[in-house]
Amino acid sequence: MGKELSEMSLEELWELFPIVLVEPDGKWAEDYREMEMLLKKLFAGRPIRRISHIGSTAIKGIWAKDIVDVLVEVPESGGLEDLARILERNGFAVMSAGAARISLNKGYTPNGFADKVYHIHLRHAGDNGELYFRDYLNEHPDAAKEYESLKLRLWKRHEHDRDAYTDAKGGFVAKWTAEARKEYGGRY
Numbered sequence: 001m002g003k004e005l006s007e008m009s010l011e012e013l014w015e016l017f018p019i020v021l022v023e024p025d026g027k028w029a030e031d032y033r034e035m036e037m038l039l040k041k042l043f044a045g046r047p048i049r050r051i052s053h054i055g056s057t058a059i060k061g062i063w064a065k066d067i068v069d070v071l072v073e074v075p076e077s078g079g080l081e082d083l084a085r086i087l088e089r090n091g092f093a094v095m096s097a098g099a100a101r102i103s104l105n106k107g108y109t110p111n112g113f114a115d116k117v118y119h120i121h122l123r124h125a126g127d128n129g130e131l132y133f134r135d136y137l138n139e140h141p142d143a144a145k146e147y148e149s150l151k152l153r154l155w156k157r158h159e160h161d162r163d164a165y166t167d168a169k170g171g172f173v174a175k176w177t178a179e180a181r182k183e184y185g186g187r188y
Helices: 010-016 027-042 080-089 129-139 141-157 162-184
Strands: 050-054 068-074 093-097 101-109 112-124
Touching: 027 050, 027 068, 027 112, 050 129, 068 080, 068 129, 080 093, 080 101, 080 112, 129 141, 129 162, 141 162
Parallel strands: 068 112
Antiparallel strands: 050 068, 093 101, 101 112
């Protein structure tokens, strides 16, 4: 019998769950809607400001990891920990937790990725730079293609090091998120 995910080192997890980019897939929007409906059901009666599809699967026409990212914004008094516990009771695993951000996942198994994989990002309302980045790339196809090219260049170099892959994209994301905030003002 193999190890449980909680018993694996970070290196073992990165080996089991490498970065793999795939061509754009219309199912991502459907997978997002399915998760949005589940989250609304699980969080019924809780103060949720907004649930949004973020990440590369929310950007039209670019290659992405086959993982749907979902941002859940709650008021400052919303209780991120309470929402995280609800998700944990429903099969989600905590990836990272801080005072103002908790990230969970679903679809990671001891045998690798499941058919559907999700990252849920619990945040306080307004901590939503990903929305600006998503919108900017969707409205500026040249920037989206530049982002796709960057991701494709970094893919094999950092296939088994998610932190390095994310860090290497950081400057690009920060640049266009700042540009989007200037262009869109207080959209969110």
